[in-house]
Amino acid sequence: MEDLPKGLASSNAPKIAERLGSISGGKVLDVATAQGKFIDILIKTLQAYDSFVGIDLCPSDESKKDMESAKKRFEGKAVQFLQMNAENLQFEDASFDTVCISSGLHHLASIARVMTEMKRVLKKGGNFILQEMYCDGEQTEAQKASELEHERAARIDSLLGITHNKTLTRQEIIGIADGLKLSEVEIFDSTHPVECLFCERKHECEDPRNQTTFQKIVKDIDDGIERIKNHVDLQTRMRLMEEGEKVKEAIAKSGASPASCLFIIGRR
Ligand SMILES: C[S@@+](CC[C@H](N)C(=O)[O-])C[C@H]1O[C@@H](n2cnc3c(N)ncnc32)[C@H](O)[C@@H]1O
Numbered sequence: 001m002e003d004l005p006k007g008l009a010s011s012n013a014p015k016i017a018e019r020l021g022s023i024s025g026g027k028v029l030d031v032a033t034a035q036g037k038f039i040d041i042l043i044k045t046l047q048a049y050d051s052f053v054g055i056d057l058c059p060s061d062e063s064k065k066d067m068e069s070a071k072k073r074f075e076g077k078a079v080q081f082l083q084m085n086a087e088n089l090q091f092e093d094a095s096f097d098t099v100c101i102s103s104g105l106h107h108l109a110s111i112a113r114v115m116t117e118m119k120r121v122l123k124k125g126g127n128f129i130l131q132e133m134y135c136d137g138e139q140t141e142a143q144k145a146s147e148l149e150h151e152r153a154a155r156i157d158s159l160l161g162i163t164h165n166k167t168l169t170r171q172e173i174i175g176i177a178d179g180l181k182l183s184e185v186e187i188f189d190s191t192h193p194v195e196c197l198f199c200e201r202k203h204e205c206e207d208p209r210n211q212t213t214f215q216k217i218v219k220d221i222d223d224g225i226e227r228i229k230n231h232v233d234l235q236t237r238m239r240l241m242e243e244g245e246k247v248k249e250a251i252a253k254s255g256a257s258p259a260s261c262l263f264i265i266g267r268r
Contacts, residue, residue, distance in 0.1 A: 004197070004202070005202055005203050005205075005206035006206065007191065007192065007206055008192050008196050008197065008202055008206070011190045011191040011192040011196075012188045012189060012190035012191075012192075012263070013190050013192045013193065013194045013196055013197050014197065015188060016188050016190060016194045016263045017045045017194055017197055019186070019188070019265065020041075020042065020045035020046055020047075020194070021045055021046070021047055022047055023046055023047055023098070023127055023265075024046070024047050024048045024049070024097075025042060025046040025047075025048065025049035025050070025097060025098045025127070026049065026050050026096075026097025026098060026126075027050050027051050027053075027095070027096050027097050027098070028042060028046075028049055028050075028051070028052045028053070028096065028097065028098040028099070028100065029052075029053050029055070029089075029091070029096040029098070029099045029100070029118070029121060029122075030042070030052060030053070030054045030055070030100050030101070030102075031055055031086045031089075031099065031100070031101040031104060031114065031118055032055075032056055032057075032086060032101055032102075032103075032104030032107060032108070033054030033055060033056050033070070033081065034056055034063065034066060034070075035066045035067075035069065035070045035073075036052075036054045036070040036073070036074060036079065036081065037102075037195065038100065038102035038103075038131070038195075039052050039054055039074070039079055040195075040198075041102075041194055041195050041198065042100070043077075044198055045194070049078075049098075050078065050097075051078035051079070051080070052078065052079040052080070053079075053080045053081075053082065053096075054070065054079065054080070054081045054082075055081070055082050055083070055084040055086060055089070056081075056083065056084070057083070057084070057085050057086070058083045059161075059162050059163075060160070060162060064083070067081050067083060086108070086114040086117060086118070087108075087109070087110055087113040087114055087117060088117065089117045089118070089120070089121050091121045092121070093120055093121065094120075094121070094122065094123040094124065094126075095121050095123075096121050096122055096123065096126060097122075097123055097126045097127070098122075098126055098127040098128075098129065099118045099119075099121060099122045099126070099127075099128055099129070100127075100128070100129035100130065100131075101114075101118065101129075101130055101131075101132075102129075102130075102131040102132075102193075103131065103132065103133065103193075104132075105130075105132045105168060105173065105176065106132070106154075106164070106165045106166065106167055106168055107163055107164055107165070108163065108165075109163045111176060112179075115176065115179065115180055119180060119268060122268045123268065124268055125267055125268065126267065126268050127265060127266075127267060128180060128182050128264075128265070128266050128267070128268060129263075129264070129265050130173075130176075130177060130262075130263070130264040130265075131193060131194065131261055131262070131263045131264075132168060132173050132261060132262055133167060133193070133258065133259035133260065133261040134167060134168055134169055134170040134172075134173055134259060134260060134261065134262060135147055135166070135167035135168065135169060135259060136169045136170055137170055137260060138260075139259060139260060140208070140254075140257060141253075141254035141255075142208030142209075142254050142255040142256050142257040143257045143258070143259050143260065144250075144254070145247070145250040145251045145253075145254045145255065145256050146217075146251075146256040146257060146258060146259060147167060147259055148246075148247050148250055149217055149220070149221070149247045149251070149256070150167055150259075151166060151167070152221070152224070152240065152243050152244060152247055153220065153224055154166060155240070156224045156227060156228055156240065159228055159231060159232050159236070160227065160228065160231060167259060170189075170262060173262050173264075174187070174262070177262075177264045177266070180266065182266025182267055182268060183266060183267050183268075184266060184267045185264065185265070185266040186264070186265045186266070187262060187263075187264050188262070188263040188264075188265075189260065189261075189262055190260065190261055190262075190263060191260045192258065193258055193261050193263075194263065196258070205257070207255070208254065208255025208256055208257045209254075209255035210255070213251075213255070213256050214251055214252065214255075214256070217247075217248075217251055217256055218248055218251075221244040221247060221248060222244070224240070224244070225237065225240060225241055225244060228240070
């Protein structure tokens, strides 16, 4: 792998990519795929694969557009996108060799129902791959500032009727993985998600106070207030605006970095 910035190089992200490189994915299902970014990562890292299906609930007009642009982005490749509720997967039992979910758990109304469905459609001996950020443990000040912004953004989604729960704790994620009763379980704990390895901004992001990240979060905060302007009362909007300003201050002071995450691989 090319020259990585120090923080990313010392995280477990390179080990996770190496482990993915030993997996033959076969027919892969990516649940809560959004724009299919995790499919991009798997295409770059898996030893081999036959095809991908990305499914998403697409609860908003914006997410429907995201799926349409994902379809165009993967045109001509063995990648299909379907709007579908993961609580009721429209696939036969044991129809996939690999199932995965990345950054999706805290967006689900019923994690238990989705986990049962993902396991049902996975072949015996198939790979279950789960990546999810967590909110506790030894996070840097920049990671804590990002978490503040995440909580605020999650509340805005919730006001708009889109499920977006608080970030899970490390133990909650491990509990969910335990409940799957997989075999050969491997748990990687990483300060950086695996996608950082392939990000063109990875060197810039090594400094959590970089201006691009700051400007992007400021824009996200302002866009969030715009999204709720017709939906909630003035008082709620004022409170969220005040909180947005506090988050901007926290990020100006400490910078912002993605939360640490768990990457879990097991076999059904
Ligand atoms: C943060 S995004 C996932 C990001 C994506 N996996 C990636 O790696 O870039 C969370 C997604 O979960 C989806 N989602 C929430 N509930 C769902 C459900 N019941 N079935 C399918 N998708 C769901 C949301 O629509 C949203 O697109």
